Amino acid sequence: MARTKGSIGKDTQAAIWQTAKKLIVSHGFEAMTLRQLAAEVGLQPASIYRYIKSKDELLQSLMLEHMGQLLTACQKAVPRHATATRKLEAFVAFHIRYHIERRTDVILANLELRSLQGEAHAQVVTKRRSYEEQLIAILEHGRNEGAFAINELEVAAYAILAMLTGVCFWYNPKGRLSIEEIINEHIALVMRGVAASK
Amino acid sequence: MARTKGSIGKDTQAAIWQTAKKLIVSHGFEAMTLRQLAAEVGLQPASIYRYIKSKDELLQSLMLEHMGQLLTACQKAVPRHATATRKLEAFVAFHIRYHIERRTDVILANLELRSLQGEAHAQVVTKRRSYEEQLIAILEHGRNEGAFAINELEVAAYAILAMLTGVCFWYNPKGRLSIEEIINEHIALVMRGVAASK
DNA sequence: CAATTAAACGAACGTACGTTTGATTATATA
DNA sequence: TATATAATCAAACGTACGTTCGTTTAATTG
Structure with missing residues (x-):
């Protein structure tokens, strides 16, 4: 044939x-x-x-495409002019929804970074850093506003991202909880976690 | 030779x-x-x-040993009779310290589960579940006490674990922050995240 | 010091992998 | 309808892998 x-x-x-x-x-x-x-x-x-072109190039394409789409989708989902509280809520909701809907891509991008080499590896790391910086900027904004009480912006950002991304690894579409319910639980945890006491 | x-x-x-x-x-x-x-x-x-005995058996040994040690270490570190608040603080401190000190083992156990097969895979999953249940029990205790405000115990437990374990992936021994400082930041985030408003 | 056990070696086996080459058939174009 | 192009195949290449085998040397034991 x-x-x-x-x-x-x-x-x-x-x-x-x-x-x-x-x-x-x-x-x-x-x-x-x-x-x-x-x-x-x-x-x-x-x-x-x-x-x-090769097996390696296949992985590179998959990961670079995913990171690119994640960055542009995030910029659309988080309002540019709003209170830090609103921005953070929007970020949490976006991150969880986007990650749940593309669990496969996300798990791949998180677990296979070490199989990536050279130029492509550096590019993915750079893009991931850009994404992290969007959250860091929100947290800093909130701290300047007096709305958030955070000592270490970067630690808090990493902690929040790990927590939110973790959903991908246990979420079950047939489970009891809807995506909205999961998002709300996490918004509660995050917002109370960073909020300044009044 | x-x-x-x-x-x-x-x-x-x-x-x-x-x-x-x-x-x-x-x-x-x-x-x-x-x-x-x-x-x-x-x-x-x-x-x-x-x-x-074989390459597969090597991975099995490494993972089963790690999970076993984690479970026994945890049971020693978290007080059996104390307020939920104290237990949770102890758990967070233990988890971060233990995981940072054995980053290699932890990353291995988290990333290579899919390479494990059959009986060993099931055993590791069971042990991981036991560990999760220790945190869930603490959260439930706190909710019954009225100290914690949590709707979904399991979601909160997964979120906290993901957040804490995430430290392994960015911690740098030569970095600015000591383990104690990192632990304190995370205790603040977690305790405020779950605390009932007074 | 002789005999036994522990700890390594060198060489090879069959298998499966990523990849290349050139031929073959289906669709699109003029 | 003739020609060109797109999409696949069958077969093979060299390489590297996990693993087995029998041998050889170092340490231990009686």
Whole structure:
């Protein structure tokens, strides 16, 4: 056989990416083989190479794309002119919702950074830092306003991000709690955690 | 060559375990090769098999040992008869200190669970659950006392654990903050986050 | 000091991986 | 409808992996 009936490059490309994400998250990047990926997509191993340059480049694409989208989505979701309290609430809600809806991408980006090398690794780290700085800026704004009581902005930011991202690892779509309920619980924890006593 | 001068099994065993942890954390379990491990320890690949039954069994040993020690250490560190507030403070302090001091083990246990299979996987998950339940019990105690205001015990527990464990991933021994300072920041965040308003 | 055990070695095995090459069939274009 | 292009295949390459085997040397024991 060669070209198969009904085969369209765009669809195959999408299937490869989606399947790759799933396999990487469940087995790890190193443990996933291109043969396994090809088999799940319904191709021969060699055919993958019409769509990727190498296995490493596949991981790079997946991670850089995810980080880029996360940054732009965040900038849209958090209001630029508002109180720090409102900004922080918006940030928490955005982060949890975005991360739950793209759990696969998030887990991948968090667990496979060490499999990334060279230029791409540096780029991902830089983008992650940009994202962290958006939260740090909000916390600083709140401290200047007198609304937040925080000694160490960076520690607080890391703590909050770890807490929120952690949802990805236990969230169950069939579970008792809706995304909104989960968001509200976390908003309560975070806002009380940073709020200045009155 | 064969047996080398001054070679002692106990030392080699320890070197293998320690080096394995380091390599697994930095490259991932699947990416670490036994040849690499042997080379760093100063052995031929075959010699590793005097100390392990297989690569998989090595990971199992490392993870089960870590989880077991974590559980017993926790039970010693958190007072059995005290207010929920004191218990929670003790738990936060213990968790951060223990996790920072054994960052390698912790990162390994958190990132490589998916490389574990069968019986060992189930055992690790069970032990992790036991640990989570210790925190849940403290939170429930505090809610019954009226000291904590928490709607969802489990969500709060997961959130707190994620936040505290996150320290392992950014802590820098040469950084500006001491372990005590980091612990205090987190105690502040957590205690205010869960405290009932008076 | 002889015999036994402990701790390593060197060489090899089969397997599976990422990747390359060139041919083959389906769709799009003119 | 003839031609060009897109999408896949089958087969193979070299490499590196986990692991096994039998041997060799160092330390321990009686």
